[in-house]
Amino acid sequence: MNDHCRDYSLETLAVRAGQERSQFNEHSEAMYLTSSFVFDSAAQAAARFSGEEEGNVYSRFTNPTVAVFQDRLAALEGAEACIATASGMSAILSLVMALCGNGDHIVASTGLFGATQQLLGNIMPRFGIQTTFVSQTDVAAWQAALRPETKLLFLETPSNPLTEIADIAALVDIAHRQGVLVAVDNCFCTPVLQRPLDLGVDLVVHSATKYLDGQGRVLGGAVAGAKQYTDEVFKFLRTAGPSLSPFNAWVLLKGLETLQIRLQAQSANALRLATWLERHPRVSRVYYPSLPSHPQFELARRQQKSGGAIVSFTVEGARAEAWKVVDGCRLLSITANLGDTKTTLTHPASTTHGRISPEQRAAAGVTEGLLRVAVGLESVEDLQNDLETGLSLI
Ligand SMILES: *Cc1c(COP(=O)(O)O)cnc(C)c1O
Numbered sequence: 001m002n003d004h005c006r007d008y009s010l011e012t013l014a015v016r017a018g019q020e021r022s023q024f025n026e027h028s029e030a031m032y033l034t035s036s037f038v039f040d041s042a043a044q045a046a047a048r049f050s051g052e053e054e055g056n057v058y059s060r061f062t063n064p065t066v067a068v069f070q071d072r073l074a075a076l077e078g079a080e081a082c083i084a085t086a087s088g089m090s091a092i093l094s095l096v097m098a099l100c101g102n103g104d105h106i107v108a109s110t111g112l113f114g115a116t117q118q119l120l121g122n123i124m125p126r127f128g129i130q131t132t133f134v135s136q137t138d139v140a141a142w143q144a145a146l147r148p149e150t151k152l153l154f155l156e157t158p159s160n161p162l163t164e165i166a167d168i169a170a171l172v173d174i175a176h177r178q179g180v181l182v183a184v185d186n187c188f189c190t191p192v193l194q195r196p197l198d199l200g201v202d203l204v205v206h207s208a209t210k211y212l213d214g215q216g217r218v219l220g221g222a223v224a225g226a227k228q229y230t231d232e233v234f235k236f237l238r239t240a241g242p243s244l245s246p247f248n249a250w251v252l253l254k255g256l257e258t259l260q261i262r263l264q265a266q267s268a269n270a271l272r273l274a275t276w277l278e279r280h281p282r283v284s285r286v287y288y289p290s291l292p293s294h295p296q297f298e299l300a301r302r303q304q305k306s307g308g309a310i311v312s313f314t315v316e317g318a319r320a321e322a323w324k325v326v327d328g329c330r331l332l333s334i335t336a337n338l339g340d341t342k343t344t345l346t347h348p349a350s351t352t353h354g355r356i357s358p359e360q361r362a363a364a365g366v367t368e369g370l371l372r373v374a375v376g377l378e379s380v381e382d383l384q385n386d387l388e389t390g391l392s393l394i
Pocket residue numbers: 087088089090113115116156160185187188206207208209210219220221
């Protein structure tokens with residue numbers, strides 16, 4: 001990236017980091033929709049392919065628009081380097097395939113995103129990579145799960161959908177004492193609210209599909225951290241091809257420019273909505289890190305700049321009652337996506353967490369009465385009125 005940018009604050013980096021202007025001196029970032037690049041000579045082609053000469057070759061692994069996105073996100077996370085991928089799941093897959101092999105072991109939390117649980121729990125064992133799942137908040141359980149062959153701790157904080165907070169610094173401490181790497185899925189907080197690399201974490205992964213885009217338009221992902229690790233991720237991506245498209249990279253760049261103001265506003269809306277829900281007679285429990293009732297309220301306050309934009313709550317009753325609330329809402333979108341400016345409402349047990357076993361679901365605390373709101377930018381009054389209509393049907 002343009003190194004002088006490193007001194008700027010997050011707001012400035014989000015708008016400007018990584019941009020290299022072309023011969024046309026464009027103001028907005030150019031989008032390079034091309035699968036391949038032309039060389040001046042046979043010798044240059046050979047030098048580019050061998051890596052002797054830096055430069056673009058083929059958009060599976062080199063594209064200027066993707067490179068700007070990678071450099072900008074690296075700057076925001078305080079990372080030495082970043083590799084963009086086609087989706088959040090392909091970022092996690094690439095990370096595991098790049099850093100773990102047959103016989104290696106991972107410790108991860110039970111509250112991980114549903115597809116991540118599937119990947120680590122059901123697919124990776126076929127390739128000889130085993131994962132032990134432990135409670136997000138129980139540091140002693142993470143310590144006890146470490147084995148001589150443990151390669152990686154993988155966590156996501158706050159967790160989805162219960163917003164449980166993992167103590168990043170404490171987990172880094174126990175992992176590094178045994179030479180184990182730590183990766184954090186920073187999807188919910190983004191670097192605006194939490195910078196795991198500053199707390200000693202080795203790698204950050206993102207589903208850029210969520211807040212980094214922020215408007216529900218494209219899929220994307222990224223792995224950021226020290227170059228010694230991202231280089232391994234790059235080797236996997238170059239060969240296996242879970243690459244980010246330049247069009248998506250361009251959309252994500254535009255998303256990053258408003259990341260800070262969106263997250264601040266959505267997080268403020270979420271706190272107001274969570275406070276209102278907690279007083280609602282038909283709501284039995286609210287999960288939101290900035291409520292004093294949250295079990296890790298103090299830790300969240302130390303570790304995050306605010307509570308984020310995800311609020312989960314349980315209604316009195318089970319699936320039938322939860323579905324009544326969902327179907328009674330007119331404004332909130334019934335969709336599994338989150339991180340959008342449009343507020344979304346999800347019943348995790350029958351959607352995002354529907355494919356995992358009932359035991360895994362129970363371990364993750366995803367009960368039938370649980371609903372998740374990913375708070376957007378609408379007026380909080382309108383959101384409350386809509387939820388009131390749904391809740392009144394129970
Ligand atoms: C959505 C999500 C993912 C997966 O990202 P995709 O872009 O949908 O592949 C991973 N982790 C978390 C926390 C997510 O919310």
